[in-house]
Every structure is written in C-alpha cells, then in structure tokens.
Amino acid sequence: MSEFEGKVAVITGAGGGLGRAHAIEFAKRGACVVVNDLGGSVDGAGKGDAADKVVAEIRKMGGKAVANKASVADPSGAKSMVDDAIENFGRIDILVNNAGILRDKTFKKMSLDDFDLVVKVHLLGTAYVTHAAWPLMLEQNYGRIVLTSSGSGIFGNFGQSNYGAAKMGMLGLMNVLALEGASRNVHVNCLSPGAATRMTATVPGRQVDPDDPPPERSPSLVSPAVLFMASEDAPNGAVITAAGGRFSRAQVFVNEGVELGVDATFESLLENSEALMDMSKAKPRERRAPRPSGNAGS
Numbered sequence: 001m002s003e004f005e006g007k008v009a010v011i012t013g014a015g016g017g018l019g020r021a022h023a024i025e026f027a028k029r030g031a032c033v034v035v036n037d038l039g040g041s042v043d044g045a046g047k048g049d050a051a052d053k054v055v056a057e058i059r060k061m062g063g064k065a066v067a068n069k070a071s072v073a074d075p076s077g078a079k080s081m082v083d084d085a086i087e088n089f090g091r092i093d094i095l096v097n098n099a100g101i102l103r104d105k106t107f108k109k110m111s112l113d114d115f116d117l118v119v120k121v122h123l124l125g126t127a128y129v130t131h132a133a134w135p136l137m138l139e140q141n142y143g144r145i146v147l148t149s150s151g152s153g154i155f156g157n158f159g160q161s162n163y164g165a166a167k168m169g170m171l172g173l174m175n176v177l178a179l180e181g182a183s184r185n186v187h188v189n190c191l192s193p194g195a196a197t198r199m200t201a202t203v204p205g206r207q208v209d210p211d212d213p214p215p216e217r218s219p220s221l222v223s224p225a226v227l228f229m230a231s232e233d234a235p236n237g238a239v240i241t242a243a244g245g246r247f248s249r250a251q252v253f254v255n256e257g258v259e260l261g262v263d264a265t266f267e268s269l270l271e272n273s274e275a276l277m278d279m280s281k282a283k284p285r286e287r288r289a290p291r292p293s294g295n296a297g298s
Helices: 017-028 050-060 075-089 112-140 161-184 223-229 266-271 273-277
Strands: 008-011 032-036 064-068 094-097 143-148 186-194 239-243 246-250
Touching: 008 017, 008 075, 017 032, 017 050, 017 064, 017 094, 017 223, 032 050, 032 075, 050 064, 064 075, 075 112, 094 112, 112 143, 112 161, 112 186, 143 161, 143 223, 161 186, 186 223, 223 239, 266 273
Parallel strands: 008 032, 008 094, 032 064, 094 143, 143 186, 186 239
Antiparallel strands: 239 246
C-alpha cells in the first residue's frame, strides 16, 4: 500500500501543466485530492473549467477528487480550498502551492500593477493558502507543504523581475516556516521545476506545445520531487530542483569572510575585497535553531 493512501492533498493551479501532473500522481497512489484552478489564462485573466476536467480524469481512473475554482490571491478563496478538503475528506495532510501567472517585461517597461499582481498571486497567494492550512496541520502534528520557487528567482532570468522576486520570496517563507513547523512534524520545502507548460510556452525560445511536450520536458518528470517532499520521510527546509528526470538540491553557501572589527572602513574593506568575494572555501549556511516558546511561539 502506498504511503499516500488516504492522505488528503490540496494542489493549487492543478488544472494543467505541473499541477495536473502532481494531482494525478498523488491520486494514483490513493490520495484524496482537492484540485484547485481558477481556469484563467497565463496572465491571470478569465475563468474556466480546467479543474473539473482534471477531477473527471482522476475519477475515471478510480481516484477521489473534488474541484475548487477559487483564486489563491483572494484570502477567502484560499481558505475555501482548505475548507473543501475538510468538508469532503475530513482533514488536510499535504499542500502543494503551484498556482501562478506570468506578466513578463523588462523592469523599465513593467507597470507596477503587473509587478503587484504577479507577486500577489505567487507569493501572497501561497501565504494565504498556507496560512489557512497551517493551524490544522500544527494541531494534528502532521503536515507536508511544498512551495513552488523557480530558477528565475534563485538565479535570475531577464524580463521577470516580478516573477523572480515572488519566487525568491518562497525561499524566505520556507526558511521561516520550516523552523516554526519542525516541532509539530510540519515540513516545508521548495520546488524549483523545469518543464514545458502553458507558462513556459510564452517565454521566448521555449515555445513548445504544452499539450504535446517532448518526453524530456514532460511535467510528470517533475512530480517525483513533489511526492518526495510530501512524503513521511520528507526533508525540511530543502530546495529541490527537478527537470527532465534530473533532480538536485540548491542551498545557500557562506564564505569565511573578513573580520575588520570596530574600526572597519570602506578603505579597509576595499583592501580585503578579494577575500570578501572568495567562495572557494564556502560552506552551507546552517539553519538557526527554533526560538524557545514565548511571544513568537506557535
């Protein structure tokens, strides 16, 4: 029997692409799935029945699923996804934050409205849904949460300042929640995926039919990493990259640095700039231990 048998998973943006692939893989292994998708276009406009189609697909193969068509960018809509899990399946064990939109332009040409909306959908939307699930997971002493980051945030990508800022924000959110949830067996990790989807089809040089991607760019090749981060033996606070069947871990490294003391000046730092910038002996940054309970307690 699969370890996901009977588990309840909420997956946002699951009407196609990566989210659909995740939903199907969980359902294949016996999980009950809330398939969320607004059903709009890549830039966030409009609505549709994408979630219903994926639910029908899961039910046809004998799985259990319900549709939710709310927007993650609306706090009440975000809460409705968790409410649907409780109402239909009695609990929530797994949350995969996948929903997102693109509005790509260089920073010079980008409107602040486009910057705000992309950050709201990706980063705030993730926070809204996670915030709704968080107390339930803490109370039951179990939860697995996956946030979807991107190489556009971790490493940068031309013309995606809004998207990159939101995706790097996922790492900050993960770092804190991994600490806050650790004592209650709530693990939080980040995915950095690569696959052919509706979103990547809008990026110059990546125009591939998302309905018929080449095998090496199939979204299904990303899903194993999501199931790994949602498993009972999942890591906590890890960034896993997944694309084309290749999986790796990304991590923050810190070098030895230079100690200039209380008399430090620009000039003395300049004299030691080579040592400051030298990463040849850098080591992974250790995560801080959780604070004792108090005002910042769970």
